Amino acid sequence: MPILILGGTSDARRLAGLLVPAGYDVVSSLAGRTREPLLPAGRVRIGGFGGVDGLVTYLRDERIDVLVDATHPFAATMSEHGVAACGALGVPHLIVRREGWSASPGDEWHRVASLDAAARVIPRLGRRVFLTTGRQGIAAFAGLDECWFLARSVEAPEGDVPRRLEVLLDRGPFTVDGERRLLAEHRIDVLVTKDSGGSDAKLVAARSAGVPVVMVDRPSLPPGPVVATPEEAAGWLSDLARR
Known part of the structure; x- marks a missing residue:
């Protein structure tokens, strides 16, 4: 089950680290904005896709079965492109977004x-x-x-x-x-x-x-299934593989 992770975050690296040893074929995509990024396990591609059409072409050419969006919570454009490309091809899509912060007593x-x-x-x-x-x-x-x-x-x-x-x-x-x-x-x-x-x-x-x-504040999430942790994402993918 080839999986594309839209990454560049610590959660994306953790997810790749869970999936690769379990036998998944994982490609992590990094935007390329950092010259010396921390690289995840598995295959890595660096650079943009060229908008929604470019992402559709990549998913089709690489025969990607699932896309996991584990980008930064503020990478709204990339998240929207992921939803649109997966919708065009009928590819399952999951968003990984850690919980945001909440104010505590004493905070201003x-x-x-x-x-x-x-x-x-x-x-x-x-x-x-x-x-x-x-x-x-x-x-x-x-x-x-x-x-x-x-x-x-x-x-x-x-x-x-x-x-x-x-x-x-x-x-x-x-x-x-x-x-x-x-x-x-x-x-x-x-x-x-x-x-x-x-x-x-x-x-x-x-x-x-x-x-x-x-x-x-964070931008709004696009529609689709969302989990908060890489461990939850790994479980979601395992359930999908069994189905």
């Missing part, structure tokens, strides 16, 4: 719908900003000259960036103690992040330091 969260909305909220909350939105989202904050930014990403941002910006190149997972030290050393007074779920070390650190959080 400001939920917004987009990075542009986050940029509008920041000036009334603080002047020293910790950005953990990924390098491709930094341009949304380029016009905030009154603020100083610390942006953490795996690779350096390109294009428009804030005038007062320091870039920290790092890759998680991160610890709560490490995040607390980072907030204190850089005198951070507002954190901006996307509701990607997973490790919440930076959110715990922000809570303990009394730092407000601007939380960008």
Whole structure:
């Protein structure tokens, strides 16, 4: 049962690590936005498909039996393309999305719908900003000259960036103690992040330091079956194979 995993996330790598030893023929597709990605088990392809039509062609040419979308929760366009391509061919389709974050007592969260909305909220909350939105989202904050930014990403941002910006190149997972030290050393007074779920070390650190959080909400999921973990996805695929 050849399976295409739309990946690039830790959950996608975990899923490939479960499926390949079990004998599944797995191809993981990475977008190619990171020059040195962490590679999963099994076969790997890197690069885009060329829209819905290109994905349809790939699924047909490679005789893919199932598509599993384990992309980042904010990769909305790729998720929509996956649903459309599978619908065109009648290929089973599963989405893997980890649970999002929920505020806890002591949190000061400001939920917004987009990075542009986050940029509008920041000036009334603080002047020293910790950005953990990924390098491709930094341009949304380029016009905030009154603020100083610390942006953490795996690779350096390109294009428009804030005038007062320091870039920290790092890759998680991160610890709560490490995040607390980072907030204190850089005198951070507002954190901006996307509701990607997973490790919440930076959110715990922000809570303990009394730092407000601007939380960008996820885009809506396209229609279709959804599970929260790679283990659930492996079970779903096992049931599908038996049927």
